[in-house]
Amino acid sequence: xxxxxxxxxxxxxxxxxxxxxxxxxxxxxxxxxxxxxxxxxxxxxxxxxxxxxxxxxxxxxxxxxxxxxxxxxxxxxxxxxxxxxxxxxxxxxxxxxxxxxxxxxxxxxxxxxxxxxxxxxxxxxxxxxxxxxxxxxxxxxxxxxxxxxxxxxxxxxxxxxxxxxxxxxxxxxxxxxxxxxxxxxxxxxxxxxxxxxxxxxxxxxxxxxxxxxxxxxxxxxxxxxxxxxxxxxxxxxxxxxxxxxxxxxxx
Amino acid sequence: xxxxxxxxxxxxxxxxxxxxxxxxxxxxxxxxxxxxxxxxxxxxxxxxxxxxxxxxxxxxxxxxxxxxxxxxxxxxxxxxxxxxxxxxxxxxxxxxxxxxxxxxxxxxxxxxxxxxxxxxxxxxxxxxxxxxxxxxxxxxxxxxxxxxxxxxxxxxxxxxxxxxxxxxxxxxxxxxxxxxxxxxxxxxxxxxxxxxxxxxxxxxxxxxxxxxxxxxxxxxxxxxxxxxxxxxxxxxxxxxxxxxxxxxxxxxxxxxxxxxxxxxxxxxxxxxxxxxxxxxxxxxxxxxxxxxxxxxxxxxxxxxxxxxxxxxxxxxxxxxxxxxxxxxxxxxxxxxxxxxxxxxxxxxxxxxxxxxxxxxxxxxxxxxxxxxxxxxxxxxxxxxxxxxxxxxxxxxxxxxxxxxxxxxxxxxxxxxxxxxxxxxxxxx
Ligand SMILES: Nc1ncnc2c1ncn2[C@@H]1O[C@H](COP(=O)(O)OP(=O)(O)O)[C@@H](O)[C@H]1O
Ligand SMILES: [Mg+2]
Numbered sequence: 001x002x003x004x005x006x007x008x009x010x011x012x013x014x015x016x017x018x019x020x021x022x023x024x025x026x027x028x029x030x031x032x033x034x035x036x037x038x039x040x041x042x043x044x045x046x047x048x049x050x051x052x053x054x055x056x057x058x059x060x061x062x063x064x065x066x067x068x069x070x071x072x073x074x075x076x077x078x079x080x081x082x083x084x085x086x087x088x089x090x091x092x093x094x095x096x097x098x099x100x101x102x103x104x105x106x107x108x109x110x111x112x113x114x115x116x117x118x119x120x121x122x123x124x125x126x127x128x129x130x131x132x133x134x135x136x137x138x139x140x141x142x143x144x145x146x147x148x149x150x151x152x153x154x155x156x157x158x159x160x161x162x163x164x165x166x167x168x169x170x171x172x173x174x175x176x177x178x179x180x181x182x183x184x185x186x187x188x189x190x191x192x193x194x195x196x197x198x199x200x201x202x203x204x205x206x207x208x209x210x211x212x213x214x215x216x217x218x219x220x221x222x223x224x225x226x227x228x229x230x231x232x233x234x235x236x237x238x239x240x241x242x243x244x245x246x247x248x249x250x251x
Numbered sequence: 252x253x254x255x256x257x258x259x260x261x262x263x264x265x266x267x268x269x270x271x272x273x274x275x276x277x278x279x280x281x282x283x284x285x286x287x288x289x290x291x292x293x294x295x296x297x298x299x300x301x302x303x304x305x306x307x308x309x310x311x312x313x314x315x316x317x318x319x320x321x322x323x324x325x326x327x328x329x330x331x332x333x334x335x336x337x338x339x340x341x342x343x344x345x346x347x348x349x350x351x352x353x354x355x356x357x358x359x360x361x362x363x364x365x366x367x368x369x370x371x372x373x374x375x376x377x378x379x380x381x382x383x384x385x386x387x388x389x390x391x392x393x394x395x396x397x398x399x400x401x402x403x404x405x406x407x408x409x410x411x412x413x414x415x416x417x418x419x420x421x422x423x424x425x426x427x428x429x430x431x432x433x434x435x436x437x438x439x440x441x442x443x444x445x446x447x448x449x450x451x452x453x454x455x456x457x458x459x460x461x462x463x464x465x466x467x468x469x470x471x472x473x474x475x476x477x478x479x480x481x482x483x484x485x486x487x488x489x490x491x492x493x494x495x496x497x498x499x500x501x502x503x504x505x506x507x508x509x510x511x512x513x514x515x516x517x518x519x520x521x522x523x524x525x526x527x528x529x530x531x532x533x534x535x536x537x538x539x540x541x542x543x544x545x546x547x548x549x550x551x552x553x554x555x556x557x558x559x560x561x562x563x564x565x566x567x568x569x570x571x572x573x574x575x576x577x578x579x580x581x582x583x584x585x586x587x588x589x590x591x592x593x594x595x596x597x598x599x600x601x602x603x604x605x606x607x608x609x610x611x612x613x614x615x616x617x618x619x620x621x622x623x624x625x626x627x628x629x630x631x632x633x634x635x636x637x638x639x640x641x642x643x644x645x646x647x648x649x650x651x652x653x654x655x656x657x658x659x660x661x662x663x664x665x666x667x668x669x670x671x672x673x674x675x676x677x678x679x
Binding site: 075090 | 625626627629630631632633634635636637638640641644645647648649650651652654655
């Protein structure tokens with residue numbers, strides 16, 4: 001579903017290389033987790049895939065369902081089925097959450113040649129999905145992420161993901177700043193979306209999220225590369241011993 | 252002190268083109284006094300400090316710059332509202348196009364008719380607030396208006412107005428030079444909303460004097476748009492009594508030269524005054540908001556919220572002042588002026604000022620100029636919103652604080668709708 005080959009990317013301004021030849025394939029129906037120390041380039045990978053400015057891809061390729069996404073605008077990548085749940089969701093005063101969601105849903109449908117979702121259907125779907133995530137109606141009315149707690153912002157990301165029904169979901173530290181209950185809500189939201197034709201890339205710092213979203217594959221990322229790949233047991237190993245041993249092993 | 256020769260000549264040339272009404276009645280006195288003020292002050296010039304950012308030449312010139320006229324639009328911005336429409340075409344009242352001005356709680360007369368009456372409530376007010384509005388800065392174009400206004404609407408609210416009064420301006424002559432002077436009196440406990448929209452004339456000079464008595468409430472929403480070659484200068488002079496409320500919001504899109512001045516005197520305790528503006532400029536556009544709020548009583552709240560979105564060489568100007576007089580304790584003054592520059596060719600010139608002579612006050616002001624927030628833009632695009640639409644959403648987000656100053660949700664939505672449509676027509 002998502003195929004990344006020898007991806008190298010640098011900061012556009014400083015020229016500093018962050019991703020140093022990264023290979024990764026997320027198959028449809030699978031959940032892959034990426035763990036790694038701070039600064040190893042996990043967020044950079046998610047931004048480069050989603051098309052944020054400020055990075056230059058110097059080598060390698062990334063395809064989504066066979067389509068080269070690196071040449072696309074961010075909105076085209078979204079329409080192609082990529083979704084990134086931000087580590088730090090952005091507050092946008094003056095733009096209602098609902099307006100934003102509906103604009104996004106309909107823009108994607110339009111880009112895919114589908115008809116716009118009518119207001120009533122949209123409202124019904126949002127309400128149902130918001131309810132599952134314990135997002136109340138009042139929150140939906142507020143401007144995007146304005147006055148939301150850390151946990152509410154993360155749940156709002158999952159709500160957007162649920163409404164947009166992407167093919168590949170990248171979650172960048174969606175667990176950070178969440179208490180156990182909120183994490184469970186988020187995990188339930190993600191698990192409900194697991195399906196044979198959708199892939200997940202879950203970036204996390206801690207093993208605990210992976211107790212709730214059980215991954216099929218775990219990758220360890222250090223210094224812009226995947227240095228080790230294994231099953232869920234790899235996450236437990238990190239939890240116990242940290243990254244030091246693995247880094248030594250790989251060196 | 253004698254005027255510099257250039258100013259004197261410019262003033263004489265302009266005055267030579269104007270004439271007072273044949274039967275000015277009670278307005279003769281305030282008109283003559285206003286003319287004397289104009290002659291003493293002289294009309295504004297480029298060198299004047301108060302016109303440092305905005306060249307007044309086209310507003311002062313003997314003749315207006317000819318401008319394309321505008322067919323009457325089928326739909327007007329306030330069509331959704333149940334309102335009393337009073338229509339002026341190139342500054343001339345159009346009775347046939349206007350509604351019957353009978354309105355519960357409100358008394359409406361036209362200046363041109365009222366000035367011929369022996370007794371009229373506006374006789375004591377006409378030109379009075381304007382005359383008091385030249386300290387410490389002169390506003391000669393407003394005095395010129397008082398002297399030569401051909402018409403205007405005199406509105407006195409004695410209770411809660413049943414519906415808003417909508418002043419609609421049409422522009423059909425390419426060389427019209429309209430001068431209108433409105434006087435509004437909101438009596439104690441009364442509540443009035445005045446709406447204004449339309450292109451008005453090739454050149455438009457408008458004054459609105461607003462006297463809000465103790466406990467009165469005045470709401471004003473204005474839409475300036477459509478006419479790309481608009482050249483307009485407008486003044487609002489407001490005097491606010493105790494416990495009164497004054498709220499004015501202006502949406503401005505397009506316009507080669509628009510100067511909106513708002514001068515507010517808070518004379519009674521516990522008054523509230525909010526002035527706000529949201530403007531969008533593309534290309535040949537200069538918009539100037541000049542605001543002067545004087546706190547002369549205790550525990551009053553004032554807010555100035557002005558937001559400008561500029562592109563393709565558009566210019567935005569803001570001059571705003573909060574003056575807190577001795578004894579105006581517990582003043583709560585807030586002023587924000589911001590511009591969103593969508594390219595490097597556009598500019599925002601601002602002069603925010605605070606002058607405080609009381610010690611127990613809370614006043615803040617801020618002025619910023621910036622580009623679109625790339626992180627937020629990326630966030631929107633990452634959800635599939637195309638760049639142009641995402642930029643529009645960011646623009647509306649930027650304007651939100653000003654738009655929220657409109658109390659009526661109905662009008663707020665209409666304004667947002669208009670702004671959105673303008674944005675989608677002005678992409679790139
Ligand atoms: N826009 C940026 N400007 C400067 N440095 C950056 C930027 N983005 C990432 N970096 C640097 O790149 C490295 C990787 O960062 P990041 O991708 O956030 O790592 P992680 O998410 O794994 O903690 C860090 O050294 C970080 O400081
Ligand atoms: Mg990170």
